[in-house]
Amino acid sequence: MHRTNYEFVIPLTRTELAIRLRCAKDDLTSVRFVYFSRYRSPSTALTQPLQIAYRDAYTDDYRAILKFDSPARFLCYYFELTDQDHRKIYLSEYGFSDGVPEDGFFEYQYTNENDCVRPPDWAKGIVYYQIFPDRFYRSLNQKNRDDYRDWDEKPSLDDYWGGDLPGITERLPWISALGVDCIYLNPIFHAECNHKYATTDYFTIDPDFGTMADFHAFVAKAHSFGIRVVLDGVFNHSSRKFHPFMDFLARREASEYFRWFLPVDRGEGGEILTYEAFADRAHMPKLNTDYRPVRDFVIEVMLFWLREGKIDGWRLDVADEVQLTTWSEVRRAVKAEFPEAILIAETWRDASRYLTQGDKFDTAMNYAFREAARDFFANRRIGAAAFSSRINHMLSSYADVTNQVMFNLLDSHDTPRFLYDAGNDRRRHRLAVGFQMTFVGSPSIFYGDEVGLSGGPDPDCRRGMIWDASRQDQETLVLYKKLIALRKCEPALRFGSFKTVFTQEPGVFVYQRDFGNVSILCAVNNSDAEAAISPPESLRKGILHDLMTGEDIETPSLSSKILIAPMTLRILK
Template identity: 45%
Template sequence: MNRGAILHSCILPDIYAKNRSLLSFRLRTAREDAAECSLAVYARTTPERIRKFRMTCSLRDKEADYYTVEVPFPKVARYQKYYFELVGKGGEKLYLTSWGIQEKVPEDGFFEFLYANEKDCLTIPEWSKGQVYYQIFPERFCNGDRENDPEGCVDWGSAPDRDHYMGGDLRGISSRLDYLEELGVQCLYLTPIFRGDFNHKYATTDYFEVDPSFGTKEELAQLVDACHKKGIRIILDGVFNHCGIHFPPFQDLLEKQEASPYKDWFIVTDFPVTLSHHSYECVGAYKWMPKLNTSNREVREFVLSVMDYWIDKFHIDGWRLDVSDEVDGSVWTQARSFLKEKYPDCLLLGETWGSGRKLMLGNQMDSIMNYIFRDSVRDFFAAESIDAADFDGRLNHMLAEYPEEMQQALYNPLDSHDTERFLYLCGGDKRRLRLAAAFQFVFPGSPVIYYGDEIGMTGANDPDCRGAFIWEKEKQDEKLLRWYRRLAALRKGSEVLRKGSFTAVLCEGRTYGFARSLGEEELYVLLNAGEKKEAVLPVASPGKYKIIFSDREEEEGKTIRARWAEDGGKNGVNGDRMDCQGRLELMAGEWSVLVMEKEKEERGYEE
């Protein structure tokens, strides 16, 4: 076995408490290297009572396998010593302890889990797992009140730029909640609505006021209440990495210089301070957005007061936190401890463009904006720069960054206000968008619709991706809109899609098949991102499988019979992980998707 690839760290996601009496363990090995992996665990005071648990390979990327097991304890998990036993495919046995790899049964050097405190247990808001999000850029969604339009507003639907306004506001969002409800939206994410500079409002000047161009606090309260009555949650955008130059503490710094009581709220590099990125740290070299010194205690307390205020007074359901990976981690640690005590169901969603692992250790964020997901989907469906095997490897590697509970809550976008719209990346080919969206809705995590994608809006990167929503029905793509509604309904109606495991069963060029499993329930998905072809999809057992979703809607409800596998149930992708005794012979159409389930009366079927 490849000894250098064997790894376990005594930190999440390799070990963590799911609750005070249930621990989750994980071990990494080289891909397809081990025949069997087991965990040996015993209490410090009773070493003679060793319990052994066989581990399951739950994820597999291009280089590694990830084995997991959950271990229950009669009361509180505490003072538990453990080690791992690995058996190679040639019969070789190895043991992993905190001292490293050994060839004999270890007698010392064990890993040890000390104590499961209540607040050490990993808790993610249950409502956030598998939710259908809808992201709104408020200035461009809907103009519901022309009286609050900023001076110099351009016509709705004008070419978007960074300077002009079109009049979108909170009342406009409220007026379209029926549309969002029918679409299947479960949570709204609004980009910044607080008083600030520019049409995007990421240069905040007053964190305790709604920007007048968007409306009033009363209108925000009405929007939140109306959302909740429809079963829709709402999160707001918190910009605490930086502020706008008209933020009063920054204005005080400009006026009083070194005598300002706020001079340590910012990271000044040169006095006297002028409006220049040479005077203070800012976002990139953008002088209009000075960075806040989030290592400063007063700044941390200010951030917490803002976050608490909008949850307490307006009952928002959480925060999307801008540039969260550049903020001092102590801010998020304190915010989580403070807010979760008062509002255990509030969501903390961090923006990051790479791995969110440092934010997702159980003491900061519940979820992150998973742009790595977006990049993989872009490369497979839009750019065609990777094949199904590479796609699967990247997806599994991404999931392996996080524990299962966090995988289910990952915020998975195709695009956003900071990227090209996905349809633009597809060169306007809606078949690619449809298939990418279908994958987004059947993959672990929470799918995100960026406003307008569902009706066929397109656009290059910022500011082109921030166009005005097209409300004229004759200009909307009704077929695409129906597609998104069907996907949301499929997602909402399936606990397997929201919380099930994920295992590839077919990676063949541009054709990708996988299983989603939860208990005895299983769904199978076949995606063909290319020309029409015959495909043989491995499934658990022979019998009848019903199509519950298809790009050809008339196929839904039809059944297909799977035959016995001729290779003993070992498929070429994950045959050592998943026993697939059945084979579905399918004709996969161009840019097509099929989602199938085993007919309940056929479970255990044999021929």
Template identity: 40%
Template sequence: MLKEAIYHRPKNNFAYAYDKETVHIRIRTKKDDLTHVRLQHGDPYYWTEDGWQYQLDDMEKSGSDSLFDYWFIAIKPPHRRLRYGFELTDETETVYFTEKGYFEEPPGETNDHFSFPFLNPIDVFDAPDWVRDTVWYQIFPERFANGDPSINPEGVVPWASTEPEPDNFFGGDFEGVIQNLDYLVDLGVNGIYFTPIFKARSNHKYDTIDYMEIDPQFGDKETFRRLVKECHNRGIRVMLDAVFNHSGYYFEPFQDLLKHGEQSKYKDWFHVREFPIQEEPIPSYDTFAYVPSMPKLNTEHPEVRKYLLDVGRYWIEEFDIDGWRLDVANEVDHAFWREFRKVVKDAKEDTYILGEIWHDSMPWLQGDQFDAVMNYPFTSGVLQFFAEQNISATDFSNKITNVLQLYPENVNEVSFNLLDSHDTSRILSIANENKDVVKLIYLFQLSFIGTPCIYYGDEVGMTGLGDPGCRKCMVWDKEEQDLDLFSHVQKLLTLRKEIPAFSNDGAFRFIKTDDATNSIMYEKANDRQKLLFVINNSEHHVTQGLPYAETYQAKELLTEEIVELNPNENIKLNPYEAKVYYIQ
């Protein structure tokens, strides 16, 4: 037994309250090292003449990556408090692992064990329930639809008349979104994530001039209010993008700083290293990256903090938005985000708070800051396996398993699972325009744990490499849309809505990976439903054996064919084909 590989911490993603009565416990061990793990647990105050009373329950191996196995158990402590340790067994020995180390026999002293002191309901990670059932659709407002030409910005060019450039405008606006909401309902999405809508000079609007004003090229506040109401009337939630890490160059306080220098009343709103202000070659003030037109805001300054917190509250109270996506969230101080959460949740308790963080985000996901982060590790694994095909099926399984172990289960259920965005190449382009591959990608994304997001136009086969190529005008001519791909995504969204195990009410686990054929098999299951997914991510015909010893009746959900799953017969898959069996 390699004891150096064994890890547990009685907090964060290894020991947490899943709900008001359930505790989840995980432990990590060396891959393929242990044969059995049991949790030794009991109430710390339950003693008899025989000593401390505890029980031993089997833990399930919930997944493996390239280095480790992960073991899991869910328990309901009768008095919401817990002392616990682990009974670890390999081929040659059994040991007991607790906070105080390793023992040959279970320690009888409760203080030697790990402690979960008390399950306080207020400490339960509590993201909005509606997010678990939401499928997002990301809209880059300037490029979705031009519904009101009368408010076109100066120099606008006809819709889709040329390729997107960093500085050209096509006139997309709120009216265009309103006119096409029924299209989104027909597709099956029920959440819209808008990139920034506030007053700015650029077409992307990440260079905010005024956080309290709508950019006039999109419409006015009354139009936006109508947009939100029309969305809510259709069961669609609305999430806005907040750029609080930095402002734009023409933000009034920054213009004052440029004009008055060290005498500016706003000099402490920013992080100025030296005066006089210098923009080139490297700004003398902190910025987003080294972009001089995006000066970093000092969120520790009381006036800045108040201004931005007022922004967070204003758009909820005045327009009833449902969520905030927070740009460059990891570069803003934790104290600000804790206060932001209090302000936002006070304005509307079930507001969704989503942070843009690309790396391990556990410090932001402990219930006091964000509800979720953008799940880029998921994105990376999916693109590498399906679209780029530069990792094996086993490596893909390892990566996705690691994603699931990064955070508590109730965090995973609201993680924002995207494939591409306004910052990246479009999914069809990444997949070398192989539509069959893209169909597999959507199947995996939309059957995975979390809240998925579709980038506008991907569902009808739009392409584009990087920024600005990924920001093309939405294709509205049906003759130019890939209606077969649209129908595929639409069908998957219907399955996600109608079959709970397909969505977030089904535990995910890999059943089999086959590197030789580049195929995977995974299961989504709960107490009432079981789904088996078999995917051939290769250009060859593939045959796969079933993982069950019994014969089952099943419905293949993509073709709606009733079939018999016989363990003596193999599943045959065409190139880039998938089958989804709803086992009766």
């Protein structure tokens, strides 16, 4: 399959195109991209081989990057395919043929600067740390309430624990020592509810968390540690106490904000009886993001915090319920002034419509990654082959440059803790962390994961951070630090390509990360029995070094085997 759209022809820069073709698994032995200028004869055509980048249970995803001396434009092209019977088949816009096409070529017209899929370079392979502010750390600053729950108490829906911005600032050395590159904060603007997803004032800090001065101090200190800051923007809906909504309720059609919201007419005579709300929750009325003044307001808020708050980007809540064209306008406005700001979409399923055209988001919260890891590591619903298929299918959904910045989470404020999903089996959690930290993309840590914080579905997943060292899981903490340090000193683990080497049921999954002339082999044994694997021929160089244990392993021949203990990850270079 191939079409001349952003899924299959991806401008990376004005002079680089990523080309893709998908076919049934094992259907083809080679794929060649044949191209020439629209204004030249087909006899001047050049060719570029495509290689299999990802393979799931049913499809092969062939890819290549074409580089040009000038902006890519006016390209005519077709594909030369070779099947398992060594027969050549040609694919053009007219479909398949047995002979070289004479017309009906695919055409790529022109590369504009803003068409390029180009996330910020700094975001490639970074480590995020997500904080739910009320539950992270309670400072000694004067508080906004006097009814806080005990810190170690089990969470409830409506109560407060007293975590605040000065508390996060105080604990920045902890986050820095972990090796984190970027903090993602759940909402901090003035809002209803302890989660702050019902915003009443988008331009002020909620007094539960502190003041604007506290926020500036936090950002400045985070930046001094080399840690970037991403805020949570809630623009799909607001709060009942949001001034425009209060005016809408009070004055109805006479309100200047009438079209900011989505009234639902359920009575005779056109009387407004109710309004659309997020998840049908009355305290979170849905904003009409198809209305120009609302779009302008969203852009105003985002630029305000980038300018005045000195933040480094946004995570946009419920991105898939906001009018799609709103995000294109948001991106143009933000990137015009802050080209290095990161834009992260919250969506729980395939995010292609937000990421493939380079005109909306840079990345998305990758819940497909979480679900595959949960099913393989935590509850073992699937075996190694099915896990490999799901991971490769996920990678095949996006351009490689997008995969490098995908927000790969094991859990969040909206899910059970991964440790809880694993039945509180710390070995399964640690093995999943090992995979997360050696996989392509940008791993995210939900505060407390690094010290063994557990918890079931919301609100139980939002427990208070464990600060008592005697109650922290020190083995897991050491593992996080070691794996993050490896990502920083081994470019192949942060920037390298990914490919499955082989699988062995029930739980052996071997994959390779390549960057330049460096290859690293990662072998997961998610089973209760020892496993033995043979390294690929490219890595049979005499000695492999285990980056986790420091052990040197001799691999002189095809018969050489590497042993992997149960519930273990080996990282071999």
